[in-house]
Amino acid sequence: MITALFADRAENWARYEAPLHKAFAEKGLEVNLIRSTDTPEAVDYVIYAPSGPVSDFSPFVNLKAVLSLWAGVEKIEGNTSIKVPLCRMVDEGLSEGMVEWVTGHILRHHLGMDAHILGQDGVWRNDVVPPLARDRGVGFLGLGELGLDCAKAASGVGFEVMGWSRSLKSVEGIETFAGADGLREMLAKSQIIVLLLPDTAETRDVLNAEMLELLPDGAFIINPGRGTLIDDDALLDALDSGKVAHATLDVFRVEPLPAEHPFWAHPQVTVTPHIASETRPSSASRTIAENIRRGEAEEPFLYTVDRAAGY
Numbered sequence: 001m002i003t004a005l006f007a008d009r010a011e012n013w014a015r016y017e018a019p020l021h022k023a024f025a026e027k028g029l030e031v032n033l034i035r036s037t038d039t040p041e042a043v044d045y046v047i048y049a050p051s052g053p054v055s056d057f058s059p060f061v062n063l064k065a066v067l068s069l070w071a072g073v074e075k076i077e078g079n080t081s082i083k084v085p086l087c088r089m090v091d092e093g094l095s096e097g098m099v100e101w102v103t104g105h106i107l108r109h110h111l112g113m114d115a116h117i118l119g120q121d122g123v124w125r126n127d128v129v130p131p132l133a134r135d136r137g138v139g140f141l142g143l144g145e146l147g148l149d150c151a152k153a154a155s156g157v158g159f160e161v162m163g164w165s166r167s168l169k170s171v172e173g174i175e176t177f178a179g180a181d182g183l184r185e186m187l188a189k190s191q192i193i194v195l196l197l198p199d200t201a202e203t204r205d206v207l208n209a210e211m212l213e214l215l216p217d218g219a220f221i222i223n224p225g226r227g228t229l230i231d232d233d234a235l236l237d238a239l240d241s242g243k244v245a246h247a248t249l250d251v252f253r254v255e256p257l258p259a260e261h262p263f264w265a266h267p268q269v270t271v272t273p274h275i276a277s278e279t280r281p282s283s284a285s286r287t288i289a290e291n292i293r294r295g296e297a298e299e300p301f302l303y304t305v306d307r308a309a310g311y
């Protein structure tokens with residue numbers, strides 16, 4: 001019998017218990033799914049969330065893998081008590097949700113929707129027609145599981161899509177960049193920027209004052225990645241100077257974003273409370289079950305974190 005410890009907040013147990021059992025059954029796995037244990041040496045897998053009760057993995061001496069329910073791993077990748085593979089969440093539901101959120105916010109800015117939604121004052125203003133998507137450059141920082149799906153969706157709408165990643169990618173219909181010079185080149189052509197990078201030592205403050213200055217005047221920034229990717233003060237300066245027309249931010253250095261933070265009241269900032277996309281229990285449970293199946297069959301795990309790279 002396989003033993004898996006569900007180490008997330010109590011309220012998530014109700015959301016995950018049935019989908020996990022269903023996914024295990026679909027894979028033909030007999031799993032003793034538990035929420036706490038007095039015999040940690042019997043645990044084969046920890047199904048982990050940063051908000052859950054486990055942070056010291058050393059009692060789990062026979063552990064085969066840590067299976068995270070979260071896509072972002074900055075809160076766990078440096079945990080030195082993990083001596084086994086650490087797998088992050090890749091979930092089709094999470095990806096679909098992110099594609100919808102990102103595409104919606106790109107289109108909001110591209111079409112200038114706010115002018116009509118917020119400015120309905122009886123005045124017939126028909127003098128501003130948005131350009132076609134094909135004439136708008138959209139640059140994605142991060143072409144991973146989420147960034148690539150979002151970039152492909154934007155390309156499908158017709159945008160001139162560009163993407164920057166650590167290793168240079170080749171993707172049909174998307175102009176790709178890597179390295180410091182590649183980032184500069186892409187930013188200079190991106191009227192809309194979408195950040196879907198992980199939080200690592202290398203990505204922190206990637207959008208700093210110098211990089212923001214490279215953007216076309218009146219650019220839009222959409223950040224569902226991590227708050228640490230942007231230098232907040234530099235962004236506020238860029239908004240005030242008009243270099244950046246609007247920033248839609250879903251993630252912040254401190255969450256919840258403190259009530260006194262200037263982003264809340266800034267007319268050119270939209271704050272959303274880290275809701276861009278969420279792990280969906282039914283599809284996420286299939287990812288967990290597949291990795292347990294692989295562990296039992298001694299096949300390589302999917303979506304293992306590169307602890308040296310930090311993501």
Ligand code: NAP
Pocket residue numbers: 071072073094141142143144145146147148164165166167168196197198199200202203224225226250251274275276277278311
């Ligand atoms: P992923 O598959 O690991 O992709 C990360 C991408 O970033 C890859 O393309 C990677 O390049 C690139 N990258 C990493 N370090 C870089 C560097 N130093 N320079 C240039 N590119 C770099 O991650 P994912 O699943 O797409 O998720 C991305 C992030 O989204 C997560 O880390 C998390 O922070 C965030 N997220 C947010 C929400 C939300 O609701 N707001 C939900 C889920 C996830 P390579 O392709 O070369 O490796």
